[in-house]
Amino acid sequence: MKKILTLVLVSALGGIITLGAYKLFLEENKPIVVTSTETNPAFLPTNNVSNLFNTAENPDFTVAAENTVNAVVHVKNVSISKGQLTLQDLFSGRSPQRAQMGTGSGVIINADGYIITNNHVINNSDELSVTLNNNKTYKAEIVGSDAKTDIALLKIEADEDLPYVTFADSDNAKIGEWVLAVGNPFNLTSTVTAGIISAKARNLDPTGTYAQSFIQTDAAVNPGNSGGALVNTNGELIGINTAISSQTGSYIGYSFAVPSNIARRVIEDIMEYGNVQNGILGISGGALNSRYADELGINDTEGIYVAEVVEDSGAEKAGIEKGDIIKEINHIKVSKFADLTGQINAKRVGDVVTVTLSKNGKLKTIPVTLTRNETYTLPLVGRIKNAKKEDLKKLNATNGVKIIELNNEYESYWKKNGVETGSIITSINDKKINSVDDAQNALKSKSPYEPLRIELINKNGEKERYNFR
Known part of the structure; x- marks a missing residue:
């Protein structure tokens, strides 16, 4: 019996020594992985998120919200349009009308009840009403609007001073x-x-x-x-x-x-x-990038390349020329054309802006006075501009606007008939033209079914009339 026990103990001891030697010298070391029966959710529940941050450092919107909600209004636009004509309407001579309603928002900008909104919210309205956050409703009048910027100004007559929002820069x-x-x-x-x-x-x-x-x-x-x-x-x-x-x-x-x-x-x-005084810098061009710079054969890839300078504009008077590259306006970096127009649209005619440009590789900062836009693109013809006295005198014209760029599609047609840049348009649809505003108004008053009739004096001083249907 003693021999059997001794044999068992010796065998066990040998096994332990062998296993220990393997673990110590032969087995590769591997990182320890701790497993748990609990699983973490893929997304943190919302009631736990606040524990991850110091709430004292989170932005507080409560004051901003309280200062704004009562100054933002509900705008209702009712327009009357023609409804579908029935046989009964036809026999009775009635013209059916249908009311259409659109809604939007507006912002009170002073205590007297002036409200700013979008032009498309109030466009084509026959009746406008404004409801405040306290549920009071007022009839609203349009003071004015601007389709280009999509901004409109309304006015309501309230019986109390109204809460309003102040402008920031x-x-x-x-x-x-x-x-x-x-x-x-x-x-x-x-x-x-x-x-x-x-x-x-x-x-x-x-x-x-x-x-x-x-x-x-x-x-x-x-x-x-x-x-x-x-x-x-x-x-x-x-x-x-x-x-x-x-x-x-x-x-x-x-x-x-x-x-x-x-x-x-x-x-x-x-x-x-009573209207918007749009000022212009007086240049056309595009934002530079690698491809555009290669086409132009220049090394600069940032800024606005000046492709053309408008005659008599603030840019021309300040010395900006074709090939210049505008780098900054009002000390704000310009990398795309919208950067430039964003600054110009915030100014009016007569305002002065500071333009930093690269001229022949050298940076130069100059003041530029914004001028009124005196150009307009006339359909089928091209760009026109208010004519100066010397422009009219040159062709013995008593009135008119000057063609400064021909429509690409019809350029060969016009040149074949002796019409080139410098020709003077004197009449559109039998309306005497003295300015680009007159030209715009003549087109606005033209019926869609009415042909476009243009009278002009060509480069040879000959009066001609053109009809386009």
């Missing part, structure tokens, strides 16, 4: 800054959403005819928010919410606001002059 708004969008989506009362500024100087015009300069934000904006306020965390107005980029028509994407500096300039012009 939208140039000081920074990408990444917290903002609140306040409006009346889905016909609700004032609703607040939060986001950050995603980009500045965004241009949404695919045609490039009018370079816009929107503030882009990811704050939720939906139908009905148009004309509402985009404010900073102090509750100051930095933009008027105008458009959304979405595949559904509702908020899944980004929203865009007219910068407050542009909106403020538009309504100040409307209040002071």
Whole structure:
């Protein structure tokens, strides 16, 4: 029995020694993995998120919201349109009418009841009403509007001083800054959403005819928010919410606001002059990049390349020339055309802007006085400009506007008939033309079915008449 026990102990001891030697000298070291029966959720529940941050450092939107919601209003637009004609209407000689209603938002900008909103919110209205956040409703009158910037100014006669939002300098708004969008989506009362500024100087015009300069934000904006306020965390107005980029028509994407500096300039012009005093720098061109720079044969890839300078404009008078590259305007870097127009649209005729440009490779800073836009693109013809006395005298004309650029599509036709740049248009649809404003008004009053009739004096001093159907 003793021999059996001794044998067992010796065998066990040998096994332990062998296993220990293997573990110590032969087995590869591997990291220890600790497993747990508990599983972590893929996303943190909302009631736990606050534990991850110091709440004292989180942005506080309460003051901004309180200062804004009562100054944002609901705008209702009722327009009367012709309804479908029935046989009964036909026999009775009636013209059926149908009321259509549109809604949007607006922002009270002073205690007297002036309200800023979008032009598209009030466009074609037969009746306008405004409902405050306290549910009081007032009839609203249109003071003026501007389709280019999509800004309109309304006025209501309230029986008390109204809460209002103050303007901030939208140039000081920074990408990444917290903002609140306040409006009346889905016909609700004032609703607040939060986001950050995603980009500045965004241009949404695919045609490039009018370079816009929107503030882009990811704050939720939906139908009905148009004309509402985009404010900073102090509750100051930095933009008027105008458009959304979405595949559904509702908020899944980004929203865009007219910068407050542009909106403020538009309504100040409307209040002071009755219309918008648009100033221009007087250049055309495009933003530089590697491809465009290669085409032009230059090394610079940043800034606005000046392709053309408008005659008698502030740019020409200040010495800006074709081939110059605009680097800054009002000490703000210019990398795309919307950066430039954003600054110009916030100014009016006669204002002076500071332009930093590269001329022959050397930086130069000059003051430029903005001038009135005296050019217009006339369909089928091309760009026209107010004519000077010497332009008229040259062709023995007593009135008219000067052609400064021919329409590319019809250029060969015009030149074949002796019409070139410098020719004078004297009449459009039998209306005497003295300025580009007259030309625009003549086209506006023309019926869609009416032919375009143009009288002009060509380069040879010959009077000619053209009819286009």
